[in-house]
Amino acid sequence: MDTLTLNAVTKSFGSTDVIKGVDLTVKDGEFCVFVGPSGCGKSTLLRMIAGLEDVSSGDVTIAGKRVNDLAPAKREIAMVFQSYALYPHLTVRDNMGLALKQAGVAKPEVDAAIAKAAGMLSLEALLGRRPAELSGGQRQRVAIGRAIVRRPKLFLFDEPLSNLDAALRVATRIEIARLHRELGATMIYVTHDQVEAMTLADRIVVLRAGKVEQVGAPMELYNNPANTFVAGFIGSPQMNLLDAAALGLTSQTLGIRPEHLALSRSAGRLPGRVSHVEKLGGETLVYVVTETQGLLTVRLFGEHDYRVDEAVFLTPEESRAFHFGADGKRLY
């Protein structure tokens, strides 16, 4: 059974076309992540699924029902935003229970739902507090708890971790992954962070300028990018994209990941100079300005002592290279 279907969905604001025909099916229980650069239309697409924006053309179907003209409250979805949007004068308990209470659910049932969600999110000790008495991470957990309590058909997350610090982002990311497993719920998650996309998704939808560039499992996109855009977007640090003609090849662009560029002080295919070195502990990133290909990134395992301005040589591992044509599409 499919939880969500988008059929030729478009959105225009005045004369600006923001979503230019998106087809997508999200299956029951799937964790689907929308990624893409700023302004590509991720939030707009999510807001159309939620019913917060009208669809200009096409159809949105949730659990087999066309919902184009259905109000957000009737769509059986729950949305978690980047800003927590909690009611400041209500306690954590009341924030979490409000939607059920308003829907006329009996108090014992509301209490049980709150207790269950609070248990899943370790919020039991905070139920009597107001939002102002919580940290950012705790507020975001309450916002997620409020969504869980409603038992929606579909969870929608819009960059829910972007206001948290680095450590809390990782912890909350793991928590969301665990919740997804435990609830078996269908989730759609918007982010511009490709690490979040890679680690959370069953399937990633890569968007650019209102169009879907590629849909696939994280490692499918990583190992088999359909074009230079997806190749450059998935993977961190970014894949190096080289001018293939300058290398004597017939393709237009050669893609090589930073871990597949060999670095040497004595000999190699591409001469250059070290422009910057980043030691990250477990790995070292060496940025090299080459004579023919501009700036390229090399990733080395462990610690290495390359100095800025040092002369070096790079050699792409041929068997690991991706080849793209003039239109950016993958050749082989």
Ligand SMILES: Nc1ncnc2c1ncn2[C@@H]1O[C@H](COP(=O)(O)OP(=O)(O)OP(=O)(O)O)[C@@H](O)[C@H]1O
């Ligand atoms: N109400 C609106 N009126 C006019 N243009 C809008 C409106 N809302 C969004 N846009 C435009 O639509 C495009 C897509 O915006 P959207 O917020 O969906 O992008 P996004 O991919 O979520 O970006 P980000 O990662 O920066 O949040 C942008 O160019 C934006 O300026």
